[in-house]
Amino acid sequence: MAATTLYQSVGTLQSCRNNGNSGLCPDYGHVSFRSVSKGFKVDVGLLRGGSFCSRKRSTCVIQASASQATVFDEASAPSSATTSDSNKKTSEASLILIRHGESMWNEKNLFTGCVDVPLTTKGVEEAVEAGKRISNIPVDMIYTSALIRAQMTAMLAMTQHRRKKVPTIIHEESEQAGAWSQIFSEDTNMQCIPVVTAWQLNERMYGELQGLNKQETADKYGSEQVHEWRRSYDIPPPNGESLEMCAERAVAYFTEHIEPQLASGKNIMIAAHGNSLRSIIMYLDKLTSQEVISLELATGIPMLYIFKEGRFIRRGSPPAPTEATVYAYTKKLAQYRQKLDDMFE
Numbered sequence: 001m002a003a004t005t006l007y008q009s010v011g012t013l014q015s016c017r018n019n020g021n022s023g024l025c026p027d028y029g030h031v032s033f034r035s036v037s038k039g040f041k042v043d044v045g046l047l048r049g050g051s052f053c054s055r056k057r058s059t060c061v062i063q064a065s066a067s068q069a070t071v072f073d074e075a076s077a078p079s080s081a082t083t084s085d086s087n088k089k090t091s092e093a094s095l096i097l098i099r100h101g102e103s104m105w106n107e108k109n110l111f112t113g114c115v116d117v118p119l120t121t122k123g124v125e126e127a128v129e130a131g132k133r134i135s136n137i138p139v140d141m142i143y144t145s146a147l148i149r150a151q152m153t154a155m156l157a158m159t160q161h162r163r164k165k166v167p168t169i170i171h172e173e174s175e176q177a178g179a180w181s182q183i184f185s186e187d188t189n190m191q192c193i194p195v196v197t198a199w200q201l202n203e204r205m206y207g208e209l210q211g212l213n214k215q216e217t218a219d220k221y222g223s224e225q226v227h228e229w230r231r232s233y234d235i236p237p238p239n240g241e242s243l244e245m246c247a248e249r250a251v252a253y254f255t256e257h258i259e260p261q262l263a264s265g266k267n268i269m270i271a272a273h274g275n276s277l278r279s280i281i282m283y284l285d286k287l288t289s290q291e292v293i294s295l296e297l298a299t300g301i302p303m304l305y306i307f308k309e310g311r312f313i314r315r316g317s318p319p320a321p322t323e324a325t326v327y328a329y330t331k332k333l334a335q336y337r338q339k340l341d342d343m344f345e
């Protein structure tokens with residue numbers, strides 16, 4: 001359960017999407033706001049049913065996640081499905097990134113890379129849990145890797161979505177493939193979410209390490225060497241891809257195929273892998289090759305970005321899980337988050 005607390009925010013509410021109305025917010029995630037309270041900033045808050053919002057916006061009692069969190073109601077989200085369905089251009093769109101849930105080789109602590117390994121029971125649960133966190137965020141299109149653990153994560157997450165649209169695989173490899181996977185009924189189209197699978201979003205190839213136990217490899221080659229293989233930017237594991245090589249395909253795919261969709265107002269979810277997503281986040285957050293070393297992504301935790309006027313604004317994860325390192329650049333930040341969670345438990 002996410003730690004929650006009551007914030008009393010006085011005079012610091014900067015924006016509110018409750019159409020300027022006073023009163024009880026009827027719905028979980030109905031209102032998003034910016035507020036500063038208790039000495040730290042809740043970048044975009046998560047309101048739950050029964051929260052009170054003042055018309056004057058000078059006082060507001062809100063129940064929010066202790067960590068940075070965002071949930072948008074479809075009516076108030078940057079670009080709702082309805083908006084993109086009706087082909088209206090908007091200047092904002094949401095981008096959800098999810099690393100797949102725990103796989104069988106994650107569980108066994110084996111280097112996986114591009115081996116196609118399914119989810120564990122825990123991985124399935126993580127995917128469903130991820131879906132609950134993003135159930136109010138509009139999704140117009142889904143991109144996954146070609147690997148089953150990412151595809152299952154995307155599908156399972158969508159079972160929880162409020163819109164109940166059906167993810168439908170489309171093909172973009174060639175014009176003919178595109179034509180063959182077209183859905184010709186407009187009504188049916190409205191009930192579907194196109195899913196594109198792309199090998200470019202696959203996990204990086206771990207070369208000769210694939211299938212080896214991470215701990216045993218560290219015992220054999222030393223933990224520094226293994227850390228270098230796993231986290232350095234430009235040093236590839238033996239016969240595998242470095243993060244830089246992985247970025248060359250994953251970020252190129254993102255900028256060529258996904259960014260234009262965001263620019264046209266489509267809300268996108270990407271279900272992919274630890275390293276393909278690390279390279280994309282490096283691009284989105286403009287991290288240096290030094291900074292990306294300490295970027296760790298947990299399995300099954302969605303992260304939200306808003307694409308606005310050509311820029312990506314990081315909104316963190318919808319309500320935090322009990323673990324602190326869901327999305328942390330540094331240990332210090334993780335400890336800080338842990339402290340917050342403990343404070344408000």
Ligand SMILES: O=C(O)[C@H](O)COP(=O)(O)O
Nearest residue numbers: 110111112113203230274
């Ligand atoms: O391929 C793997 O083994 C994992 O999915 C990512 O592993 P890493 O955390 O060692 O990069």
